[in-house]
Amino acid sequence: MEVVLNQTFFEQCREYRFCYTCEHCAHFDDLTGQCLHGYPNRMHRLKHYDPSHPPATVLFCKDFDLV
Ligand code: SF4
Incomplete structure (x- = not known):
């Protein structure tokens, strides 16, 4: 799913500690x-x-x- 990224998205990521990138995924090789x-x-x-x-x-x- 692809959605528009804006400043509100970053603010809500911080507020809700939203994780969505590979670095927080169980299938990622560090x-x-x-x-x-x-x-x-x-x-x-x-x-x-x-x-x-x-x-x-x-x-x-x-x-x-x-x-
Ligand atoms: S590590 Fe792989 S499965 Fe996990 S978010 Fe990244 S691309 Fe997707």
């Missing part, structure tokens, strides 16, 4: 930075959502499992 399921994960990584240079949208991974 050592390699890769997805253990082999999915391309560039747009699911935390660094992709730098608030100082945010992308126009946020792309949620349907296989995300919170650690």
